[in-house]
Amino acid sequence: MARVRRRGRVVGAVLAAALGVALAGCSSTGGLRAEQERAAKSAGGKAAVNTPRWTFAMVTHSGDGDTFWDIVQNGAQQAAAKDNIKFLYGHDKEAQRQSELVQSYIDQKVDGLIVSLAKPNAMKDVIAKAEKAGIPVITVNSGAEASKAFGALSHIGQDETVAGEAVGEELNKRGRKKALCVLHEQGNVGHEQRCDGAEKTFKGDLQKLYVEGTNMPDVQSSIESKLQSDRGIDAVVTLGAPFADTAVKAKEQAGSKAEIDTFDLNAQVATGLKDGSLGFAVDQQPYLQGYEAVDLLWLYKYNSDVLGGGKPVLTGPQVITKKDAAALQEYTKRGTR
């Protein structure tokens, strides 16, 4: 009994101490309070239309806890709030389960579907089923070449090859000779296209490096050892914003002079561009992909409007350098860029 009481006292003391530290150590910058102030400044999500409350579902090939898709979702939710839409979201990185998810939304008779086509062949049949059930489909992010053939209304995204080519040209502009393209998701066709596109336009030599994107320490040590073993590398291109920061750390550890450039954007990348630790970023505006997908479905349901004239609606590439970084810092913080 005595032991139990003593333990109770210890726990109480620890809790009291923790609370004390939390109260005494208030931060005057950043944190939740700053975030709430920012949110208060931006518009509140109220419907701006009087159309019926339709249900749209988005199914992507995202893994668990992916920053990029989080921003896509933010855009979609913002548009859904404006357009009086009930928005559902599902994702699975495995092609088969992604198509099962689409099927289960068809079973629910949603009013519109938004699908990413990273693995087009796996989604073909289920999208045909959606159309048979009279559900309009818009494809986002990847699969531009398959979108029209599958009978989707429009495709919203970035042509990965074009984006890669933009990177290659930017590297030429910066006088780089030997670049490293870091692929963080083995088996992703879009990633391969990015590196291949960069290789096509880049006048120097480009090498590919595969890393385990779900394991950051592994990403860092892989890039590090590559930079140590090949001192000639003067540019590292990462394919996702979270990996840019890691590449910077790896470069510092390896004592390399390489410039770090990246696809996509997040708060760290914006800061990195501003302070010069990163060269440039190529953004595909994920917020726009989510926002436009929901909005275009709404336009189709409301007014039979279709955007793109049978061609993909491109949201990128947008090359971002030091001069744009300041404005984007604020937007990345609120999770819309």
Added chain:
Amino acid sequence: MSDTDAPPLQPAGPPAKSDGDERLLHRSLARRLMGRPELGSVVGAAAVFVFFSIVAEPFLQASSLSTVLYASSTIGIMAVPVALLMIGGEFDLSAGVMVVSSALISSMFSYQLTANTWVGVGVSLLVTLAIGAFNGLLLTRTKLPSFIITLGTFFMLTGLNLGFTKLIDGTVSTKSIADMEGFDSARKVFASHLTLGSVDIQITILWWLALVAVATWILLRTRVGNWIFAVGGNADAARAVGVPVTKTKIGLYMGVAFAAWVSGQHLLFSYDAIQSGDGVGNEFLYIIAAAVGGCLMTGGFGSAIGAAVGAFIFGMASKGIVYAQWNPDWYKFFLGAMLLLATLLNAWVRKRAEEKA
């Protein structure tokens, strides 16, 4: 699932005649039911089914149930041999990527040799069975735990999948074989669906049921079934009484390989192109299905029907969460919690059964 077969390890006799005292017979039936490994999972499945019927409005539609059954079958086909393997006291962590390996071999062999797709299917069967035999041989020769052996195979296959695909195709996914001879007939076998009224019944569901039936027959009605229980219960004792332990274990691994081949061909013929990076992590789903279905981690106890029910629970949960329109972020938490609950329920039911027996 009122399976009134004689309990394992007893010679199969004729069913008891219902003459004499009916109460006696009735009690023994109840007692036999209590002793079945899958009882706990059946109770769990009923609970999950009722739960989602209440919280998810579209769940009870025929089309939704066929989606649930399809999702269950893709896990279930693999869960059957994995359950047998677990009853035999071993694990296979390479089962998930082996499915994708099998599909890749089939696709690339057909494409590169411009052969009829059935040639690729046949070669894939041989190679996949060889991978299974390799697992089993390594296990019985080295006496290392199966966890280590198959972890090694898992990594090797993951690397081979990607390495070979890049080497041969130049990209990370295979080229389309949909326009080749034999594709359509193979699709009929591995990836077609029957339409009953307005409902699609995927052929994988039939494969799944057939595998469950065969595995149940092997376990309960054949000598091999007794061997599987024996090597899982106590391998040394089994060897002492003349059970071919090595052969049994290699056979069990080849059983997993066979099912991986079926699943792999399904992937290939329903989606045509295969992503070399898929399949990682699925091995745990198969183990979850088998464990929820009453297979003991220590071997010697379990059933194929239980594994099927386990896969069905998994299918209901994974799709039920979507039908209920919950946030999918919590899905894995739910899955883990369900696994723990189902296994606890199993343990409790088994304890009750042992007390009564």
